[in-house]
Amino acid sequence: MKSAGQAIDPAAAKQTIFEYCKKRGALAVGVADLAVLEKIAPAGHRPSDLMPRVKSVISLGVGGQTQGTWQMPAKAMAYSGSTEVRAYKVAYGASFFIEQKFGVPSIYVPPDIDPEGGPRVPFQSLKLHAEIAGIGARSLAGDILLHPDFGFMYYASVFTELELEPDKPMEENPCPAPSCVSMYRSIGRTPCMKFCPAQCLDGEIDDQGRQKIMRYDMAKCAELTQEYEAVPKILAEAVKDEVRTHGAEGLLDPDRKMLWYKVSAGSGAWFAQCFECMRVCPIATKAPASDPILRTEAARAKG
Numbered sequence: 001m002k003s004a005g006q007a008i009d010p011a012a013a014k015q016t017i018f019e020y021c022k023k024r025g026a027l028a029v030g031v032a033d034l035a036v037l038e039k040i041a042p043a044g045h046r047p048s049d050l051m052p053r054v055k056s057v058i059s060l061g062v063g064g065q066t067q068g069t070w071q072m073p074a075k076a077m078a079y080s081g082s083t084e085v086r087a088y089k090v091a092y093g094a095s096f097f098i099e100q101k102f103g104v105p106s107i108y109v110p111p112d113i114d115p116e117g118g119p120r121v122p123f124q125s126l127k128l129h130a131e132i133a134g135i136g137a138r139s140l141a142g143d144i145l146l147h148p149d150f151g152f153m154y155y156a157s158v159f160t161e162l163e164l165e166p167d168k169p170m171e172e173n174p175c176p177a178p179s180c181v182s183m184y185r186s187i188g189r190t191p192c193m194k195f196c197p198a199q200c201l202d203g204e205i206d207d208q209g210r211q212k213i214m215r216y217d218m219a220k221c222a223e224l225t226q227e228y229e230a231v232p233k234i235l236a237e238a239v240k241d242e243v244r245t246h247g248a249e250g251l252l253d254p255d256r257k258m259l260w261y262k263v264s265a266g267s268g269a270w271f272a273q274c275f276e277c278m279r280v281c282p283i284a285t286k287a288p289a290s291d292p293i294l295r296t297e298a299a300r301a302k303g
């Protein structure tokens with residue numbers, strides 16, 4: 001650890017932190033421009049609202065699914081498709097690492113919902129941090145971030161009072177992929193739009209093959225994917241039923257019982273239970289380093 005008054009080399013510190021994150025499983029790490037985040041994020045959700053003396057926002061991404069996972073049926077993929085917890089663990093460890101190594105206050109940014117903001121408002125947009133840090137670009141699939149090499153990742157953030165040089169957002173957006181542009185020119189839709197089971201994606205591609213408009217019906221998507229939102233309704237229906245046995249029967253309905261299973265024993269998650277837009281996305285599934293097989297092949301080819 002650096003002692004008080006001992007100068008920290010910001011470039012060396014950044015490299016040390018990036019190495020720590022990558023060694024523990026991050027594929028991409030970047031530092032977002034704090035001034036840009038403070039300008040774009042709404043009041044109450046700016047980095048300084050969570051950490052008043054924050055100087056740097058570090059964003060990291062871990063790889064999504066294994067190659068084999070994409071073959072699983074949707075109902076099973078909901079349990080094994082997500083690697084977000086790994087991203088959170090790396091960020092959590094990095095916050096401790098920075099304090100220990102450099103003696104500077106740091107926090108793991110909770111990916112959770114702000115209790116004062118309702119069920120769809122997070123404390124911070126981890127997506128915005130990653131986008132400004134240059135490790136993901138917004139796609140036509142409801143703004144899910146995509147990376148040209150690593151495809152679909154899960155993101156986590158660390159705030160620190162250590163001053164680090166910010167990175168820049170990506171210059172090129174990998175979405176839409178050339179094959180998606182061809183499909184759009186022929187049927188007016190891209191694969192993610194066509195195969196979304198809730199039909200909540202829509203958009204336009206311009207003459208240069210770039211995103212023109214992205215439309216995403218978040219409520220429709222949430223109905224299918226964010227099952228925690230259904231729980232209060234189910235309980236309210238059960239309680240208000242005049243015939244008490246009916247209310248109880250409602251809770252014992254097999255579909256509803258699955259919700260209790262998911263939170264108690266299954267994946268432990270009631271959200272993001274759908275991967276269909278990413279299953280058909282050529283960037284998510286075929287980017288050069290999007291899964292462990294492709295990453296190993298790429299590493300071997302490099303020698």
Ligand code: SF4
Nearest residue numbers: 196198221274276277
């Ligand atoms: S997660 Fe599912 S419902 Fe939501 S946009 Fe993707 S395919 Fe559609």
Ligand code: SF4
Nearest residue numbers: 175177180190192281
């Ligand atoms: S399938 Fe993927 S690359 Fe193609 S338009 Fe949708 S999100 Fe973009």
